[in-house]
Amino acid sequence: MTEESLRTRLRTVLTTRLGEGFAGVPDDADLRDALGDGYDSLTAMECITAVEEEFGVEVDMVADDVRHWFGSVDRMLTFVGDRLEDAAVLGGPR
Amino acid sequence: MSIDVPFATSGTTGDPVTWFRTQDQLAAETHLLAELVGTVEQVVSFAPPHHLYGRLFGVELPRLLGVDVVPAWDDPLTLPTLATDVLIVCVPSTWSLLRRHLPTLAERRVVATHSTARTTLSCYDVAAALPGLAGIELLGSTETGAVATRRIDPVERHQTEWTLLPDVDQVADPDRLHVRGPRIGRRHDMARPPGSWLMPDLITPTGPRTFRHLGRAGRLVKVNGKRCDLSAIESLVRVTAQVEVECVPVVDQIRGEHYDLYYTSETLTPADIRTRLAEVRGDNPAPRLVHRMELLPSR
Numbered sequence: 001m002t003e004e005s006l007r008t009r010l011r012t013v014l015t016t017r018l019g020e021g022f023a024g025v026p027d028d029a030d031l032r033d034a035l036g037d038g039y040d041s042l043t044a045m046e047c048i049t050a051v052e053e054e055f056g057v058e059v060d061m062v063a064d065d066v067r068h069w070f071g072s073v074d075r076m077l078t079f080v081g082d083r084l085e086d087a088a089v090l091g092g093p094r
Numbered sequence: 095m096s097i098d099v100p101f102a103t104s105g106t107t108g109d110p111v112t113w114f115r116t117q118d119q120l121a122a123e124t125h126l127l128a129e130l131v132g133t134v135e136q137v138v139s140f141a142p143p144h145h146l147y148g149r150l151f152g153v154e155l156p157r158l159l160g161v162d163v164v165p166a167w168d169d170p171l172t173l174p175t176l177a178t179d180v181l182i183v184c185v186p187s188t189w190s191l192l193r194r195h196l197p198t199l200a201e202r203r204v205v206a207t208h209s210t211a212r213t214t215l216s217c218y219d220v221a222a223a224l225p226g227l228a229g230i231e232l233l234g235s236t237e238t239g240a241v242a243t244r245r246i247d248p249v250e251r252h253q254t255e256w257t258l259l260p261d262v263d264q265v266a267d268p269d270r271l272h273v274r275g276p277r278i279g280r281r282h283d284m285a286r287p288p289g290s291w292l293m294p295d296l297i298t299p300t301g302p303r304t305f306r307h308l309g310r311a312g313r314l315v316k317v318n319g320k321r322c323d324l325s326a327i328e329s330l331v332r333v334t335a336q337v338e339v340e341c342v343p344v345v346d347q348i349r350g351e352h353y354d355l356y357y358t359s360e361t362l363t364p365a366d367i368r369t370r371l372a373e374v375r376g377d378n379p380a381p382r383l384v385h386r387m388e389l390l391p392s393r
Contacts, residue, residue: 041171045170046348
């Protein structure tokens, strides 16, 4: 999967949850700053769950620094890309 | 002299209202809850203590049982270290977190309480995955305290019958939960507690002290347990943004209940609406989604 297709899938998943207000948010923007109360900690949890389901990755809410990795689209892309790469190496990609 | 304890609520019209409970009322309710919960060595509370549910389970009950309490209400994404025998005081969003920690929970004897809003699918997933879990759901309000209870049943789910608590009686009313008992609070403008209280909950009686819950009258939703009157939100948006607006309740698998906000405007973006509402909504929850429409859903 190319980075661009990964980005497109990720933005589609996030748009479903964050609504049309997310469309104009740049990939490198801090989502809490850009969306205000539209991206509180529970919304972040919903996005984490949605990303897990879409890409077949698992997020450890204790070991992974979710506030960092799920703070912007770019960081989510890095996180998901790394997890998919790891899964491919271990022979279990989705 | 006993000092009454204040609890703020949004009331049923969206305006802030303070209800007072006597120390005796808090003590009576705590003893009732202690009987339901049984013996534990630790309480982990995700319910903020300035609300009645959090105060009872996160302050009064641990004091009565003489056990440690771990405050977890400020961080809904993290499960604290659990003792072997633990009571977890849940709000709707807690169940999504618990579902991620099933192996940890399976190694412990867990009692979990749920109150303040509709249970979520995650709640039933956890109950199904942990047959040893003692799940207790409570129905109540700031005005009345807890009035009824039922077990969290992953098969019957929302159809499970409620049973009134021993000190609560239902006033003859076939459709609404209308209760009387010694734990009804006193509103700030009342000299004494009312003799009975009509709750917004719609019910079907199934026995002298049992009923099924059908829903809620009016336009009140409870977003992760926090009351929110949709008519009040609409009024705020009309005033602050000068737009036509409509709020629609939605089922939310993290928070139990939520609402989406629809509006019409040629100039204001959803972000503009959020910003303007944030300036005036006070303690009311922000909308889940904000949609700009050409026509409102009901038109």
